[in-house]
Amino acid sequence: xxxxxxxxxxxxxxxxxxxxxxxxxxxxxxxxxxxxxxxxxxxxxxxxxxxxxxxxxxxxxxxxxxxxxxxxxxxxxxxxxxxxxxxxxxxxxxxxxxxxxxxxxxxxxxxxxxxxxxxxxxxxxxxxxxxxxxxxxxxxxxxxxxxxxxxxxxxxxxxxxxxxxxxxxxxxxxxxxxxxxxxx
Amino acid sequence: xxxxxxxxxxxxxxxxxxxxxxxxxxxxxxxxxxxxxxxxxxxxxxxxxxxxxxxxxxxxxxxxxxxxxxxxxxxxxxxxxxxxxxxxxxxxxxxxxxxxxxxxxxxxxxxxxxxxxxxxxxxxxxxxxxxxxxxxxxxxxxxxxxxxxxxxxxxxxxxxxxxxxxxxxxxxxxxx
Numbered sequence: 001x002x003x004x005x006x007x008x009x010x011x012x013x014x015x016x017x018x019x020x021x022x023x024x025x026x027x028x029x030x031x032x033x034x035x036x037x038x039x040x041x042x043x044x045x046x047x048x049x050x051x052x053x054x055x056x057x058x059x060x061x062x063x064x065x066x067x068x069x070x071x072x073x074x075x076x077x078x079x080x081x082x083x084x085x086x087x088x089x090x091x092x093x094x095x096x097x098x099x100x101x102x103x104x105x106x107x108x109x110x111x112x113x114x115x116x117x118x119x120x121x122x123x124x125x126x127x128x129x130x131x132x133x134x135x136x137x138x139x140x141x142x143x144x145x146x147x148x149x150x151x152x153x154x155x156x157x158x159x160x161x162x163x164x165x166x167x168x169x170x171x172x173x174x175x176x177x178x179x180x181x182x183x184x
Numbered sequence: 185x186x187x188x189x190x191x192x193x194x195x196x197x198x199x200x201x202x203x204x205x206x207x208x209x210x211x212x213x214x215x216x217x218x219x220x221x222x223x224x225x226x227x228x229x230x231x232x233x234x235x236x237x238x239x240x241x242x243x244x245x246x247x248x249x250x251x252x253x254x255x256x257x258x259x260x261x262x263x264x265x266x267x268x269x270x271x272x273x274x275x276x277x278x279x280x281x282x283x284x285x286x287x288x289x290x291x292x293x294x295x296x297x298x299x300x301x302x303x304x305x306x307x308x309x310x311x312x313x314x315x316x317x318x319x320x321x322x323x324x325x326x327x328x329x330x331x332x333x334x335x336x337x338x339x340x341x342x343x344x345x346x347x348x349x350x351x352x353x354x355x356x357x358x359x360x
Contacts, residue, residue, distance in 0.1 A: 014240040021205040021241035056271025058204035059241035064272040087240025088248030105360040113355025116329040119313035129303035136296030145300035171294040
């Protein structure tokens with residue numbers, strides 16, 4: 001049953017995600033955190049952070065890991081098949097049989113219209129993450145980390161993987177002398 | 185031989201491409217056009233245009249169709265395996281390790297520290313999606329779609345699947 005749920009969840013993600021793998025991130029979150037509750041926000045955030053820091057396509061890393069975490073190797077395979085196969089088969093069919101379709105204006109119109117919708121979903125997730133930062137960080141720490149991230153990633157174009165890696169290492173080696181791990 | 189070439193052609197972009205599938209597009213082009221000469225740049229752009237118009241992750245669509253073109257179903261399977269497996273194995277290994285220590289305060293702190301950075305990454309993606317939309321659909325359609333989809337999903341809690349289907353219809357009718 002879990003395999004079928006995994007298949008359905010990632011089938012919907014694959015078939016609704018226009019604009020490549022990254023646009024499927026909010027869809028994955030909807031299925032995995034909100035709909036099926038396989039992970040809480042915290043675990044999903046960690047998964048996303050690591051997926052972002054490793055090379056390769058993001059959608060298959062998310063599908064494969066979440067499938068594995070929820071249903072073992074078989075779960076991984078059903079999530080991967082659901083993510084990849086339907087759209088690959090569709091592309092092969094269209095590419096060989098309905099070549100003229102790529103010139104159809106309504107088809108590109110459809111794709112274009114989904115882009116801002118995904119933008120909204122990503123913006124909502126952004127706000128969620130900022131709100132959740134209060135769980136474990138103080139206000140000034142959140143602002144400092146946000147500012148530093150904007151500066152490094154958006155203005156200096158440092159690859160986010162380096163920043164995430166540096167933060168992880170810092171969290172790991174920082175000595176624990178003050179007792180405020182669960183601080184508000 | 186051809187299977188090994190297909191494996192390499194997608195393995196290399198998969199392990200050096202940071203930033204998800206779309207970042208690997210030029211790397212794949214480098215392999216399939218420049219190195220192996222399986223297609224011309226024009227063929228590649230046409231395939232890319234069609235792949236972009238369809239849903240789903242982009243790197244796997246390209247690996248599947250190019251692998252199929254070169255060596256049939258087995259070629260497609262090998263292209264897909266080379267695209268997906270290396271980064272996924274790494275991911276499962278690292279996260280399983282992390283899950284083992286998930287109750288340690290240090291791992292909790294790791295989670296807390298990276299959250300604002302993830303927020304910035306998501307915000308950056310949101311901005312680039314809005315920018316793309318503004319460039320291809322204009323500000324009026326962008327604002328209509330943004331406001332409508334925000335209200336539907338966040339205020340009236342409509343499932344995103346229906347909102348995306350609605351947007352597809354809107355695009356087919358108004359964005360031609």
